[in-house]
Amino acid sequence: MHQLVRVVKRPLTVFHTEPGGTCENDGSFKSCADNNGLDNAAIKKDAAKVNSSETKPTSIHQSLSELDDNFRDIAKHRILSVAGDDKNGRPVIVFSAYRIPPIHSIDHTRLFRYLLCTLDQYVENDYTIVYFHYGLTSKNKPAMSRVIQLYRDLDRKYRKNIKALFVVHPSSTIKLIWATVAKIASPKFSRKLCYVTRLHDLQNIETCRTKASGVFYATPAEIPKSQQFGVSLTWMRENNNGECIPPVMLTSVKFLRETALEVEGIFRRSGNMKTIKDITQMFNKGFAVRYSDPEDIHCAAVIMKRFLRELPEPILTFKLYDTVVTSTSIPDETEKLKEMWHILHNELPEENFVLLKFLMEFLNEVLEHSAVNKMTAKNLAIVFGPNLVWSKSQAASLDGMAQINSFTLLLLENVSYLFGTR
Helix, strand or coil, rough: CCCCCCCCCCCCCEEEEEEEEEEECCCCCCCCCCCCCHHHHHHHHHHHCCCCCCCCCCCCCCCCCCCCCCCCHCCCCCEEEEEECCCCCCCCEEEEHHHHHCCCHHCHHHHHHHHHHHHHCCCCCCEEEECCCCCCCCCCCCCCHHHHHHHHHHHHHHHHHHEEEEEECCHHHHHHHHHHHHHHHCHHHHHECCCCCCHHHHHHCCCCCCCCCCCCCCCCHHHCCCCCCCCHHHHHHHHHHHCCCCCHHHHHHHHHHCCCCCCCCCCCCCEEEEEEHHHHHEEEEEECCCCCCCCCHHHHHHHHHHHCCCCCCCCCCCCHHHHHHHHHHCCHHHHHHHHHHHHHHHHHHHHHHHHHEEEEEEHHHCCCCCHHHHHHHHHCCCHHHHHHHCCHHHHHHHHHHHHHHHHHHHHHHCCCCCCCCC
C-alpha cells in the first residue's frame, strides 16, 4: 500500500508554561506548577448570574462576520496556538490561561470572538483542544457567566466536532467550573473532558507529529500519481496531463453546482467524517468519485476546503503572504484593486492562478443564491480566507486574520475584474 502524504500546515508551537516549567516541542514535557486562583464563592456567584434577568451577556456571534475587526490586540498575547496534529490526525488548538492578561486590560467578549474566528478554520473536521490551566487567577479569569454564554452561543459545528478537551493541571475549582458548564450547557460535554495531572500523560494521549518544516514528505517513489491531498499544485499538474484543475476540485465543484447552490449554510456545516475519509482515500487512489446522497453535499464542501488547507504551500503562496496582507492597507480602493490584479497576474504561478480563478468563479455562483443559502460574500470570505493564504509562522497567520479575510472579500466582490484576461 502506498504511503499517503500527511500535511501539517503550520509548525509546532512551543508550549510555554511559566514559571513552573517548560514544554519542549520535541514531545518531551517537564513539570509545571498548578494554581487554583479561583474561589468557590466567585464561581457560585457567576453561575447564578447566568439565568438571572439582570445579566444578559451580549451574543458573541453578533459581530462575528465583521471583517473590518482587527484582532491584533488579542493575538499579540498568544493565548491561542495551533500545535500541529494529534496521533489521530486531528488539529490541536492550545489555550494557555497564563497568557490571559488582567481583566482590566482585555475585552473578554472580543477574546471569545477571536477564539471562534480561529476555530472557524478547523471546525469542519474533528479537532482537539488542550487547555493549560496554570496561571488562571482572580486577576485574569473571565466571569463564569461569560464562559457559559460562550458555550451556549456556539453553533452546532463547534460542539459536534470537538472530540476531546484536555484540561492540564486542573484544580478542584476548575473541575467545578467545567462540571457547571456541562450541567447547564450540555450533558454530552462531560464525555469529551479529560483531566491531565501530569504532562507525561498528555504526551501519551496527544503526540503531535511535526518536523521542523511543518510538512511531512514521502519520497517521490511512494507517492501514487493519483495523489490529490498533501501534494503541490505543480506536482499534480505534472501527473494530471498538464491540467491545472485537480480532479478533486473538478468533481466536487460540478456536484455542488448542480445540487447545492441553494442549500442553506453550504461551506459552513460539517459532513460525516467517515464519508469524508473514504472519499479522500478514493481521490488519492485515483478512483472515480460519484457524489449522490444529499448528505454528500456537505461532505463535498468539506473536501474542497480540506484540499486547499492540506496543500504543502497555500494557493496564494508563502512568498506572497506579506504582500497580500499589506495590500489591504492601501486606502484608495481603485489602487488597492490594481495592486491585487498585479499580484494575481504577475506574481502567482500559472497553476495557482488557474485554480484560484476556477474557485472564485464558482463561489461567485454561490453568492448569486445568497438570499437562499445565506452565504454572503463576508461569510464566504471568513470560511475560505484562511484556506487561501497563511504564513509559515502560525502566530503571523492569526495576527493577519482580518487582512486575509478582507483580501478574500475583495476577490469575491471583484471576480470579473481581477480574473480577466491574463
